[in-house]
Amino acid sequence: MFSYRRHPHASIRQHYKGRTAVHLAAAVSAMTLACALTACAEDDGTSPVKKGATAEEYNDAPMLEAKVDEVHPWDKAAFTQGLEASDDGRLLVGTGLHGESQIYYTSLAGDKSDEQKLDKELFGEGVTIHGDTVWQLTWKEHTAIKRDARTLEEISRADYETEGWGLCSQQDRLVMSDGSGTLTFRDPESFEKTGSVDVTGTDQLNELECTADGMVWANVWQTDKILEIDPESGKVTHVVDTAGLFPAAQQDGADVLNGIATVPGSSPEDRRFYLTGKLWDEMYEVSFAEPQG
Numbered sequence: 001m002f003s004y005r006r007h008p009h010a011s012i013r014q015h016y017k018g019r020t021a022v023h024l025a026a027a028v029s030a031m032t033l034a035c036a037l038t039a040c041a042e043d044d045g046t047s048p049v050k051k052g053a054t055a056e057e058y059n060d061a062p063m064l065e066a067k068v069d070e071v072h073p074w075d076k077a078a079f080t081q082g083l084e085a086s087d088d089g090r091l092l093v094g095t096g097l098h099g100e101s102q103i104y105y106t107s108l109a110g111d112k113s114d115e116q117k118l119d120k121e122l123f124g125e126g127v128t129i130h131g132d133t134v135w136q137l138t139w140k141e142h143t144a145i146k147r148d149a150r151t152l153e154e155i156s157r158a159d160y161e162t163e164g165w166g167l168c169s170q171q172d173r174l175v176m177s178d179g180s181g182t183l184t185f186r187d188p189e190s191f192e193k194t195g196s197v198d199v200t201g202t203d204q205l206n207e208l209e210c211t212a213d214g215m216v217w218a219n220v221w222q223t224d225k226i227l228e229i230d231p232e233s234g235k236v237t238h239v240v241d242t243a244g245l246f247p248a249a250q251q252d253g254a255d256v257l258n259g260i261a262t263v264p265g266s267s268p269e270d271r272r273f274y275l276t277g278k279l280w281d282e283m284y285e286v287s288f289a290e291p292q293g
Contacts, residue, residue, distance in 0.1 A: 001279065012093060023042050026132070037224075038105060045245055049124075051253050052241055061227075061228075061235075061238055062237075062238050062239070063238070063239050063240075063241060063288055064238050064239065064241075064271070064288040065240070065241065065288070065290075065291050066242050066286045066287070066288055067287045067288075067289055068245075068286055069272070069287055071284055071285070072108050072282065072284075074280050074281055074282050074283040076254075076286075077279070078093065078095050079097045079100065079255070080094075080258050080259045080280070081094065081101075081124055081126060081127075082124075082127035082136070082137075082207065083127075083211070083259030083260060083276065084128055084129055085261045085274065086105065086129055087264070090105040090106065090107055090113075091106050091274070092103070092127055092134065093106055093127070094124050094126060094137075095124055095134055095181060096124045096125060096278075098123050099120040100121055101117070101118040101123055102116065102117050102146070103115075103116050103124065103152055104123065104152065110243035114150075114152045115152075115153055116147070116152045118287070121141070122136060122138045122140065122143065123140065124136060124137075124141060125138055125165055125166070126165060126167035126176070126177070128153035128168050128206060130169040130174060131188070132148070132149050133146060133147065133148070133149055133188065134147040134149045134152060135167060135188075135293070137165070137167050137169075138164050140164075142182075143157055143158075143164075144164065145157055146158065146223075158190065158192075160176075162179075165179050165221075166207040167208060168209050169188065170210050171214065173185045173186065174186040174187075174191070175208055175216055175231060176208075177205040177207075177218060179203075180205070181198055181201075181203040181205060182196050183208075183218075183231055183234070184196045185197075196232050197234040199227070199234045200234055200235055201236065202236065204221040204222065204223075205218045205221075206219050206220065206221040207218065209261055209262060209273065213266070214228060214230045214232075215229065215231070216229045217229070217260055219257065222256055224242050224243040224257070225240065225241060225242070226237055226239075226240040226242060226243075226288075228240075240288050242257060242275065245257065245275060245286075254277070254278075254279045254280055255277060255280075256277055257277040259283070260274070261273060272286070272288075273285075
């Protein structure tokens with residue numbers, strides 16, 4: 001498995017989630033200095049950073065390891081909130097922070113196109129493509145933005161009652177997370193709620209990826225875990241430990257894992273994904289596999 005070294009004070013990023021990257025980085029630096037003076041422990045059981053549930057806590061769901069196949073450059077200024085691969089191989093990216101939230105397409109080389117900025121009072125969250133439409137969530141504004149998938153220009157808006165976190169698309173519905181342990185199903189045209197399922201043994205479901213076999217993959221916020229979920233039953237069928245994927249110490253202000261997308265052309269059996277995070281400068285092309293040995 002990876003040797004993912006999370007910044008020991010990731011919890012302050014929750015407090016600064018709605019502030020600029022400059023403020024966030026300054027807060028991390030201030031906390032680092034404070035700990036240098038007071039001998040804070042990184043992992044002594046008192047750390048606010050959640051390590052994620054064990055396999056036993058997910059009803060003994062089988063564990064998978066993540067193998068890095070390739071590393072791609074990523075925009076380290078992007079407060080990545082949503083990631084999805086389009087049919088033409090480009091990546092759809094949604095970013096957050098008030099006054100800085102955007103949606104755009106990008107290539108693996110980092111060439112951006114069709115950039116659209118959100119109103120400054122909106123904090124962008126998860127994104128997904130459904131046919132000719134793109135939907136984009138907002139965090140606490142209870143607003144979903146419907147866009148033209150070709151140009152990303154806004155078509156209309158819809159309201160919802162919860163917070164907006166992650167979003168992905170299945171054949172006849174959208175699947176949404178709101179920071180709880182519930183997945184909500186929504187109509188892809190109107191965004192009306194059509195159902196929901198409670199996921200076994202977890203909460204803080206975040207970024208989502210729907211795969212062709214009907215499963216939903218979700219990262220658990222502030223942990224190193226990605227879950228494979230059966231959306232019909234809410235059962236967790238696999239747990240991926242991404243510990244070590246990104247050494248946050250390499251970059252001041254780097255935040256948590258928050259982007260998962262199926263690699264175009266791969267099958268569900270391949271379990272190949274792109275993974276990145278908030279303010280990361282790399283995106284990883286990975287394969288999830290059974291542990292060896």
